[in-house]
Amino acid sequence: MSSATLLIDNIGELSTQHWQDRTPAAAAESVLHDAAVVFEGERVAWVGPSSSAPAADERYDAGGRAALPGWVDSHSHLVFAGDRTAEFEARMAGQAYAAGGIGVTMAATREASDDELRLLLKARVAEAAAGGTTYLETKTGYGLDVPNERRSAELAAGAVDEVTYLGAHLVPAGTDPDEYTELVCGEMLEAVRPYVRWADVFCERGAFTEEQSRRVLAACREEGLGLRVHGNQLGPGAGVRLAVEVGAASVDHVNFLDDADVEALASSWGDWSGPGSSEGTGTVATVLPACDLSTRAPLAPARRLLDAGVEIAIASNCNPGTSYTSSISFCVTTGVLQMGLNVQEAIRAATFGGALALGRHVGLDEDGQRAVGSVAVGHRADLQLLDAPSATHLAYRPGMPLTYAVWRAGERVR
Numbered sequence: 001m002s003s004a005t006l007l008i009d010n011i012g013e014l015s016t017q018h019w020q021d022r023t024p025a026a027a028a029e030s031v032l033h034d035a036a037v038v039f040e041g042e043r044v045a046w047v048g049p050s051s052s053a054p055a056a057d058e059r060y061d062a063g064g065r066a067a068l069p070g071w072v073d074s075h076s077h078l079v080f081a082g083d084r085t086a087e088f089e090a091r092m093a094g095q096a097y098a099a100g101g102i103g104v105t106m107a108a109t110r111e112a113s114d115d116e117l118r119l120l121l122k123a124r125v126a127e128a129a130a131g132g133t134t135y136l137e138t139k140t141g142y143g144l145d146v147p148n149e150r151r152s153a154e155l156a157a158g159a160v161d162e163v164t165y166l167g168a169h170l171v172p173a174g175t176d177p178d179e180y181t182e183l184v185c186g187e188m189l190e191a192v193r194p195y196v197r198w199a200d201v202f203c204e205r206g207a208f209t210e211e212q213s214r215r216v217l218a219a220c221r222e223e224g225l226g227l228r229v230h231g232n233q234l235g236p237g238a239g240v241r242l243a244v245e246v247g248a249a250s251v252d253h254v255n256f257l258d259d260a261d262v263e264a265l266a267s268s269w270g271d272w273s274g275p276g277s278s279e280g281t282g283t284v285a286t287v288l289p290a291c292d293l294s295t296r297a298p299l300a301p302a303r304r305l306l307d308a309g310v311e312i313a314i315a316s317n318c319n320p321g322t323s324y325t326s327s328i329s330f331c332v333t334t335g336v337l338q339m340g341l342n343v344q345e346a347i348r349a350a351t352f353g354g355a356l357a358l359g360r361h362v363g364l365d366e367d368g369q370r371a372v373g374s375v376a377v378g379h380r381a382d383l384q385l386l387d388a389p390s391a392t393h394l395a396y397r398p399g400m401p402l403t404y405a406v407w408r409a410g411e412r413v414r
């Protein structure tokens, strides 16, 4: 039996982000005017001019507003309790961010009951959806012992689309770093394994050394997990090159890059020429604009990376320490106003780029999941409407609440 159909027509500007490559011509072709889409159940069944749209069971008049794919937030840390306002205030008074703050959230998270954590997580996911996010990754990493990492992974698996194991977030105070790394690679990994698809490591001074990071990534790969790395956030370091070496899907933060880092990322993309390419994908450089502002870090060099041929993603990094926001609209605005991206490049990074970083840019995947991050026939029916005639308003009217309507897998969620 076929699913019910919904026609959304009278879309003033539809930014499909269905790009074959990153040329200006392909970018221009991916934006349609006076457009319509048809959803059939949870999939996109038709995309084209409003004037030739087929009939459907239901119709929604977009009123000339701009539409774009739902945001794909490929980096967040939503399983936590507690608050770090005091640390933020100290930072605004000039103190530098240090990884040690993670321990404060670890203590509060361990104290919270399952129900408290579940409710906090649910509220954060709802907040993200209200801001246009339709596909969401989140990490463990505030449990940092076997029962609490397992609990974080299980709760996350019940609430978001993709779960990443981040037992290697911080060595808890009073623990031997090598013994803790062994735990992360052994018993803790086994406990979280049923709930996670990815593994991540914070490869940075004050967190995990290159050698420890390498051990964690190797053990997690052995267990069949995809890899991600937090790297080059607080200073120059090995994170980016390690991520490329192990074939990580993404390296995130990337604030402090030298020429060799940029070259390593660029060469990981080799001859990849878009979703239809037979070549494998490389390592996405995920930039986290809200985190850069909230930690007063140098902004990640998104423009330089794009110009070098690196695929980038924009994500929220929502967490209580360095980036307490899930607003991808804010991140996209910052990408345009402060990182030198044009509007379509920033939107692409926060939709298709996020999907690339999560291996969800093409579908149906081995697990039967539809592609996200671009509007095309067969992809998941994820769409947001802005209360504006064009997506340029995201940057032109910074901070305004432009999210007007959101569909996730064909369901209206706002």
Ligand SMILES: N=CN[C@@H](CCC(=O)O)C(=O)O
Pocket (backbone or CB within 6 Å): 077, 099, 101, 102, 105, 202, 230, 233, 291, 317, 319, 320, 321, 322, 323
């Ligand atoms: N850098 C590592 N982890 C988080 C911060 C976590 C925290 O300070 O609580 C980040 O991505 O910025």
Ligand SMILES: [Zn+2]
Pocket (backbone or CB within 6 Å): 075, 076, 077, 230, 317, 319
């Ligand atoms: Zn992070």
